[in-house]
Amino acid sequence: xxxxxxxxxxxxxxSQEHFIDPFSRLDWPASIERNQWFMSPDLVSLHGTRHxxxxxxxxxxxxxxxxxxxxxSINIHGERMLIEGLAKRLYREHTETVSPYLHxxxxxxxxxxxxxxxxxxxxxxxxxxxxxxxxxxxxxxGEEEFLFFARVMxxxxxxxxxxxxxxxxQQLVPLSREINWLHHFEEARHLAFGxxxxxxxxxxxxxxxxxxxxxxIADELAQFLDATWKDYFNPEVYKDAGLDDAYAVxxxxxGDPAVRLRRKKLCDRSARTLVKLGLLTEESIS
Amino acid sequence: MSKEGHFRDALRKWIADTSxxxxxxxxxxxxxxxxxxxxxxxxxxxxxxxIEELTERSVNVEQIKPGVFRDIDSIYQHFFxxxxx
Numbered sequence: 001x002x003x004x005x006x007x008x009x010x011x012x013x014x015s016q017e018h019f020i021d022p023f024s025r026l027d028w029p030a031s032i033e034r035n036q037w038f039m040s041p042d043l044v045s046l047h048g049t050r051h052x053x054x055x056x057x058x059x060x061x062x063x064x065x066x067x068x069x070x071x072x073s074i075n076i077h078g079e080r081m082l083i084e085g086l087a088k089r090l091y092r093e094h095t096e097t098v099s100p101y102l103h104x105x106x107x108x109x110x111x112x113x114x115x116x117x118x119x120x121x122x123x124x125x126x127x128x129x130x131x132x133x134x135x136x137x138x139x140x141x142g143e144e145e146f147l148f149f150a151r152v153m154x155x156x157x158x159x160x161x162x163x164x165x166x167x168x169x170q171q172l173v174p175l176s177r178e179i180n181w182l183h184h185f186e187e188a189r190h191l192a193f194g195x196x197x198x199x200x201x202x203x204x205x206x207x208x209x210x211x212x213x214x215x216x217i218a219d220e221l222a223q224f225l226d227a228t229w230k231d232y233f234n235p236e237v238y239k240d241a242g243l244d245d246a247y248a249v250x251x252x253x254x255g256d257p258a259v260r261l262r263r264k265k266l267c268d269r270s271a272r273t274l275v276k277l278g279l280l281t282e283e284s285i286s
Numbered sequence: 287m288s289k290e291g292h293f294r295d296a297l298r299k300w301i302a303d304t305s306x307x308x309x310x311x312x313x314x315x316x317x318x319x320x321x322x323x324x325x326x327x328x329x330x331x332x333x334x335x336x337i338e339e340l341t342e343r344s345v346n347v348e349q350i351k352p353g354v355f356r357d358i359d360s361i362y363q364h365f366f367x368x369x370x371x
Contacts, residue, residue, distance in 0.1 A: 131334045133347050135320045135327040135355070223328040235335060236344075247339040 004200050008101045011189050015104035020186070022111045026178060032123050035061050038068040038176050040169045043162055045233045048258030051249055063241040066124070068176055070234045071162060072116040073128035075183070078155045079109045079116075085148050094145070101193060108186045115179055128236055132227070140213045142205030147217060149201060150274060153194040154225050157270035160187050195273045202277050214279070222284045225271055229263055230254065293340060293366050297358050300336050304329060315358045330355060337365050 002010070035058050044060070044067050046052040055063065086106050089095045095102065120127045139147075166172055167181035206214065233254055235246035243249055253259050267285045274280040287295070294315060301324065302310040308317070308324045319325045325333070333355065334345045345365070354364045 129344075130347055131331045131345070133327075133330045133334065133350055133355070135330065136352065137320075137327070220326065220328065223326050227328040227331055230331065235338070247335060250335070 002196075004196050005097050007193065007196050008098050011101050011193055012104060014189060015101075015108070015186075018185075020111070020182060022115050022182065025182065026115060026175065028118065028122065028175070032173060032175070034065045036173050037061055037064050037169075037171045038173055039064040039071065040166050040172065043067075043165060045237070045259070046249075046253055048262070049253045049256045051243065051253060059241070063237070063243075066237040066240045067232075069120050069124045069126075070128050070232070070237045072120050072179075073130075074231050075116045075159060076113050076120070076127055077130040077132070078159070079113050082152050082155075083109050083113075085152070098193075098197065105190060105193070108190070112183055112186070115182070119175070119179060128234060131231075140209060142201065142208065143213060143217060146198070146201045146205055147220060149194060149198050150217075150221055151224050153191070153198050153273060154221065154270050155228055156187055156191055156194060157272075158225075158228055158266055160184060160191060161266055161269060163187065198273060199277065202279070206277075218279050218284060221271075221274060222280055225267055225285055228270075229267060289369075290362070290366070294358055294362055296340060297336075297361060300333070301325065301358075304332065313358070315362075317357055319355060319357055321356075325355075333361075337361070341365055341369065 038061070041047055041060065041064065044052070044064050046055075046063065052060070083106060086102050086109070090102055090106075091099050117127060163180045163184035167177060167184050169177065172180075209217070233250045235250050238246035238249050264286065268275075268282060271280050271285050275282065275285075298310055298313045301313050301319065302308060305324045307322075313319075313324065317324070320327065334347065338345050350364075354360055
């Protein structure tokens with residue numbers, strides 16, 4: 001396996017060779033009709049539930065439009081958190097090796113936010129607001145650093161599952177497909193970097209953590225994964241798509257067997273690095 | 287029951303249902319929710335959505351100050367009291 005330093009050098013080279021200018025790369029129609037597919041139907045949060053079955057094709061497509069706005073909004077908020085955290089970590093003692101790649105990471109995340117934000121504002125007139133709020137607490141040595149990069153990895157792993165599926169889905173409007181492809185293309189490098197960094201941070205710190213700290217970290221990451229999954233079930237989306245009782249719909253579908261099955265597949269895949277490290281188990285994220 | 291009592295009990299029930307660390311009876315109006323580990327930071331999103339459902343108003347997270355979710359008293363004062371003043 002490549003060392004983190006070797007991987008950093010290789011990823012920097014690829015980022016330079018495959019530099020993408022999103023400002024000229026994408027074609028932005030002045031407006032887009034909403035009676036088309038924007039998100040793959042089987043990725044829409046209500047898919048497989050009685051609420052989905054009650055909608056006709058046009059209503060499902062309208063829902064897919066707002067679900068894509070929510071997906072891009074989730075990305076904007078997640079990447080803003082990521083940019084804040086990465087900027088704080090540039091040129092610190094423990095990040096000397098990886099700082100060259102953090103520059104590319106930051107640059108690419110900023111560009112992603114540009115196209116996500118433009119799509120949301122131009123075609124929906126808004127970005128769905130974030131509903132997360134952090135409670136400040138104290139950390140053991142290395143805990144905050146590990147949690148930051150492990151959260152980033154979980155967030156990006158889940159996003160990438162959606163990106164890869166939608167990048168190939170020919171029934172989607174071309175701009176949705178193209179944005180999903182562009183994002184996946186660069187996130188693949190971020191994920192390779194993130195997985196290796198998380199492994200290295202774990203190797204450096206885990207032996208010094210008492211069992212109580214280790215359990216706290218495992219619990220927090222399992223809950224973060226659950227909260228990340230739930231972000232895809234936004235009551236504002238359901239209201240905008242014309243559904244009644246949006247909060248009750250959210251509560252109900254989160255417990256729906258079809259949705260639970262989808263959650264298991266996505267969460268198992270998103271958490272595989274942390275499961276491999278022995279920090280999470282299939283049971284702890286179920 | 288007054289509207290205030292209804293909202294406080296609704297919050298208490300939600301907290302007890304969500305947490306494995308405290309029952310409905312154990313969550314008093316001044317019981318610290320996060321310092322004692324009854325709720326975790328990542329559960330705040332669900333709490334915010336439940337407050338939106340109860341108040342029928344969107345919560346602007348950017349305007350929330352630290353301490354707002356300290357206990358049921360703080361949550362009630364910040365999100366509900368203005369409706370029943």
